[in-house]
Amino acid sequence: MTADAAVQVRDLHKHYGTLRAVDGLDLTILRGETFALLGPNGAGKSTTIEILEGYRRRTSGVVQVLGVDPDHGGLPWKARLGIVSQSTVESDQATVRELLTLTRGLYPDPRDVEEVISAVGLEKKADTRCNRLSGGQRRRVDVAMGVIGRPELLFLDEPTTGFDPEARREFWDLIRSLKDDGTTIILTTHYLDEAAELADRVGIITGGRLVDVGAVDEIGGAEARRPVVRWRTEDGDRRTTVTDTPASVVAELSAQAGGEPRDLEVIRPSLEDIYLTMIDATSKDAA
């Protein structure tokens, strides 16, 4: 196994009776890397993450997280992790500051409480009981709880659900600063722009397997990233062509039309387009 890997997974299986939630998954995440795990609901993302976090036990396979098998991870191992689970805690009677101060005391080398409160933008709510915060503010508390211990490895399971666009941008800035700090980050999200913005590499998981993994600008292969030219004919029909030479296609079109082709677009597939194409293809394979 690679020495500079934060996470190593070989042939991971998690079965519930006949259901194979995770079915032969391989994954390596390097130290200092931000890795986004993408996939539809029920693909096995959260099951995989919870196995890495030590919350669930695997059926079979080899798993090493920071060099430790999560099934045998003790408290010193947990002190090196930060976990932001998918579900938000809603009923804390404690204030933001009380909760963070208590949690801080559990770690050997934690961050400063006030620094973390301001990093998640809750300065004005620091002495408010958590159960009186809005959903988005409570999510910020979850994130603050995840980073207070200065983790080497941070799990973010759909962290920005319930954030408005501005809060999401601010959260991205926070994640970038953690990344600059050397933190390894594993992110699951349904927002593909978020993955494209933050991740060094993404992995796409469907049916309990990793179907592709690569840099954000390489995933899906060259074919999936070929530009698309779209326009309308004089009859109003929509036409689409996939090409490696969009400029010459456009030149040809404008020559034919004797001017500006109607509704002309040149589209470079976004991560979202590539992702949807891949999910579509694998679900057709399965059918």
Add this chain to the structure above:
Amino acid sequence: MTAALTTAAPVRSTRRPTPSPGGVVGRCLRQIRFEITTYARSMDTLVFTFGFPIIMLAIFTSAFASQGTIPNPDGVGAGLSVGAYYLPGMVAAGILLSGVQNLAIDIAHEKSDGRLKRWGGTPMSPLVYFIGKIGQVIVTAVTQTALLLIVARFGLGISLPSTAEAWRTFAWVWLLGLTTSCLLGIALSALPRSGRTASAVVLPITLVLQFISGVYLQFNGLPTWMQNIASVFPLKWMAQGMRAAFLPDGFSQLEVGQAWHLSQVGVALVVWLVVGLVVTRLTFRWIRRDA
């Protein structure tokens, strides 16, 4: 999220970990303070667990004020007011509520709303967590018992024991009863399937126990089969031990076997303490973890 986390990271291997202030003891004390703070903010707990025995004692004393005194069975000593006779039962009920009812409902809620899972993802030791809970129970139960006795003595004019021996009995029954109740509360928290049903599962158990264990109804007036059922559970023994501490000796004639049987009280509570310990050890998980 206005400011980013700007601290530059020194190379990890050279960073000297700063141990948390106060070490393990400090950790436990902070946990207890945290639990007490959040307990005090929960209104329904304050009414139905903390205040309940005091409210019930006040109601009993006023409702039965006209019924005069319960005569001393030895025919010589002074009789007792209804309030005075029921005070030890209320003290015992307070211990049960502070331990069993409070912890079972509280921990079941924490489990279902994700707070336990969140602690499970931190280097929180289950032992520190339990010490926080038990510390909270001890502090609130001391306050509760003290308030109950102050209200009984100065509000309702009930005289309290005057011998050192009676207070010694009170002290060990209280301490052993509360420890047992804490462990049984933690053990019972595994039973409710969700936070919403926690009160519905736990309250009937503690309420029925209070009625059959001689807290609200005189134990020797209950049918034998009910006495036998009650004798299986710890509250009957806690109430009996408290009566031994609070009531004049002549009243032991009203007990099963016409004596206080304090050694049986001790044995029954220790057995339940061990049961609570074993069940907690076997069932407590931060999350409902699958195989």
